[in-house]
Amino acid sequence: MVIALDGFLDAGNAGAIACRHLVAEGSDGGGVVVATFDVDQLHDYRARRPPMSFVRDHYEGYDAPRLVARLLHDVGGAPYLLLHGPEPDIRWEAFSRAVLEVMERFSVSLVVGMGAVPMAVPHTRPIAITHHANNADLLTGSSPWRGELRIPSSAQALLELRLGEWGHDAVGFVAHVPHYLAQLDYPRAAIALLEQVELAARLTIDLSALGTEADEREEEIARYLSANSEVDDVVTALEQQYDAFARAEESGTSLLAEDQPLPTGEEIGQQFEQFLAGLEGPDETGGPA
Structure with missing residues (x-):
């Protein structure tokens, strides 16, 4: 069973993008929903708040949240379950027990989780x-x-912990997404996650369409950075910090970077507010960027 829950652990929407790709590229046309959780x-x-439409003088088109498990097949026809949807806000223990019921009903032998977190890393280096x-x-x-790191918990993390206590194997992968891209769709992180899923679950997934995205x-x-030198300077600083850390790791001398201080959080925030606005806003001709 592959799991990715929207919300807390999904920088760059990496897990959501990966799930959409699995559903779209499945050999069985999106698969069959075999379990539905009571979202209420x-x-x-x-x-x-779920989105809905107001058309002239009435409401319609309510997009109700759905948390489901789908039966999918990979390129070679191997079956697997995909559990996806919004992370539960409450009743995490009950949710974990419900997932266990689904696993036992379908004889799931391994759970593979996907997630992504924002990190101070440049997009020009491997994820x-x-x-x-x-x-x-x-x-x-x-x-x-x-x-030991003390971190905020998530329903997905608790599920992995509880499954271990109940004697069920679970493995997971968290992609490190550049923090200045965490609010955008970042398909490259989704690819990195799905490559790990392929190895762990022994699945074959066609990633060509996702590679194009x-x-x-x-x-x-790249176009935005070439036209905005101040933002490019921030990325360059992150590259220098990243490379210094990598050299220290390889040599075994020190995990501290050389004399290349990172920009402050305030400086990064100011620069990348402009960065995000440039990617999402209109270009000079008035059309979409």
């Missing part, structure tokens, strides 16, 4: 992935973290 018991409507699992034998990569986004970013 899990969703805080006032915190995350790093944090590997995690409730069984050390499932880990396919080393962790870049040392010691990623190339188009990278071209947009």
